[in-house]
Amino acid sequence: KQEVTQIPAALSVPEGENLVLNCSFTDSAIYNLQWFRQDPGKGLTSLLLIQSSQREQTSGRLNASLDKSSGRSTLYIAASQPGDSATYLCAVRVKAAGNKLTFGGGTRVLVKP
Amino acid sequence: DGGITQSPKYLFRKEGQNVTLSCEQNLNHDAMYWYRQDPGQGLRLIYYSQIVNDFQKGDIAEGYSVSREKKESFPLTVTSAQKNPTAFYLCASSISRDGYTFGSGTRLTVV
Numbered sequence: 287k288q289e290v291t292q293i294p295a296a297l298s299v300p301e302g303e304n305l306v307l308n309c310s311f312t313d314s315a316i317y318n319l320q321w322f323r324q325d326p327g328k329g330l331t332s333l334l335l336i337q338s339s340q341r342e343q344t345s346g347r348l349n350a351s352l353d354k355s356s357g358r359s360t361l362y363i364a365a366s367q368p369g370d371s372a373t374y375l376c377a378v379r380v381k382a383a384g385n386k387l388t389f390g391g392g393t394r395v396l397v398k399p
Numbered sequence: 400d401g402g403i404t405q406s407p408k409y410l411f412r413k414e415g416q417n418v419t420l421s422c423e424q425n426l427n428h429d430a431m432y433w434y435r436q437d438p439g440q441g442l443r444l445i446y447y448s449q450i451v452n453d454f455q456k457g458d459i460a461e462g463y464s465v466s467r468e469k470k471e472s473f474p475l476t477v478t479s480a481q482k483n484p485t486a487f488y489l490c491a492s493s494i495s496r497d498g499y500t501f502g503s504g505t506r507l508t509v510v
Contacts, residue, residue, distance in 0.1 A: 317496040328503060329405075329489055335498035375442075379496065385449075386457070387432070387491075387499055389442045 288313045288380045292390035300398050305363035307393045309376035314354045317379040320387070321350050321361050324373045333374075334361070366397045401426045405490050405502035411510045412477065412484060420475045420505045422490035429494055431473035435459060436487040436504075445488075448473055477507065485509050 289312045299305060309319070318337045322330040334343045334350040336359070342351045347364040363370055377389045403424045412418045422431065433445040444457030448467040462481025467473055473492075477484045490502045 318498065320498045322501075327487075327506070330491075330499075330501040332498055332500065337496075377499070379499075385430075385493075385496065386444060386447065387493075391441045 288388045290388050290390035292393050296394040298396040303366055305366050307361040307374050309359040309390055311357045311378050314357055315381040319352055319359050319378050322375040368397050368399050371397050403500055403502035405505050410505055410507045415479045417478050420488055422473045423471055424492045428492035432491045433475045434489045
């Protein structure tokens with residue numbers, strides 16, 4: 287059974303510092319990996335989608351890498367801002383029946399002004 | 400704008416009552432999903448449907464029921480058999496092996 291782990295569970299940084307969020311998964315038989323942002327009481331907003339054949343994806347200040355063989359992905363957020371404060375979730379789409387999405391527990395980020 | 404609409408945003412249920420959460424999408428996605436989110440437990444899959452008139456149980460289906468009569472709609476009923484229904488419920492959709500799109504969620508509280 288696929289397991290997804292995100293470490294650390296919480297992170298606090300001063301404004302301007304780069305953020306590094308880690309995600310690991312146990313089964314490399316995935317179609318893709320997706321990073322989401324969730325604000326308190328809100329739904330999930332998709333940030334980046336990396337297909338299994340890709341090594342990284344970039345959008346603005348966000349960059350996500352994928353190393354499928356080692357079961358790891360890293361989300362980098364450059365020059366953090368207080369508006370980046372949220373919970374970040376990674377999820378992998380497994381190749382098992384149903385192509386279901388398996389989520390990590392999330393990393394709660396606080397960027398202090 | 401294409402997207403997923405969940406309603407209502409807040410829902411209150413009395414003991415022994417069935418309630419239905421609505422999920423509608425205009426993305427022309429084939430697959431739809433229901434997740435439950437509890438503090439400290441992450442997202443858990445309740446039910447999913449890959450095509451109209453077909454759906455499968457997820458990891459925590461007991462006490463819930465769904466239907467998929469139209470491609471655009473995937474309502475979730477929380478029955479009286481669900482003993483701890485207070486949670487945040489999220490609906491999602493996807494196409495083929497692409498990424499998921501999520502709705503804004505429904506917060507259900509037992510009163």
